[in-house]
Amino acid sequence: MNWNMPHKESHYQQQWGLRNRLSRMIRPETGRSVMLACDHGYFMGPTTRLENPRKTIEPLVPYANALAVTRGILRNCVDPNWDTPVILRVSGGSSILREDLSDEELTASMKDAIRLNVSAVALSIFIGTQHEKQTLVNLGRLVDEGEEFGMPVMAITAVGKELEKRDAKYLSLACRIAAEVGAHLVKTYYCEPDFSKVVNGCPVPLVVAGGPKLKTESDVFELVYNAVNEGAVGVDMGRNIWQNDHPVAMIKAIRAIVHEDATVKEAIEVFNQESRKGMVETSIPA
């Protein structure tokens, strides 16, 4: 190390690994990211259209800036030759059979995350639940380890089965707490009105999940369009992509909004054009 370096630069040098991992996921060309969420099985089991994860993931991965999975799916269903950065889900401990999903602990170690060469680790925090403290302590511990090894930590502001919690007041609180405890990145939900308040109160980049499948493609594109135009750096989306009958067309249309500033109307055009091609994809982005 050059000890004559000003403090700030040497700090950045120490953070090189962490910054490099982040920039593989949040593309420097646009400052945005399309993350593909396929980690649902950790509490939902073989979710509809994710029964065979490799079959679901393989056609979509060329269009994703990151792939979110558990280590079991990574080891068994993801080809190590694929070049997509991985966000490793490292929290769990409850299943869909229980009423309260918030009782989570860390389920994979930082050592394993590094061995798996992932670009970030992710865990859920459950603000306002019985296990709020435990999940925040999990986050703090993970951030300490992440800082030590240059591994970004994504906090997910989970709501369990209480989907009605997804309003600006709750999400602002949850996202801000995640950032205060040290998350480098936060995944939350889009909400109306006032999503910009959620963004403004959170000093680290935010991505939005899609939640359960929406009625129409245009509803999904509107959600993505509004989220990025109100300050999210992108999406970490699952069911609204791979539960659609044309998942590749969906992810391509979402990419157009996130990376090319397409409007909802333009995204529908991309979707219609791509879905006509069927499941056989011809052009893969660099």
Ligand code: R5P
């Ligand atoms: C929950 O299983 C995970 O955090 C998902 O990755 C997250 O909810 C995003 O997936 P979806 O867009 O299907 O909600």
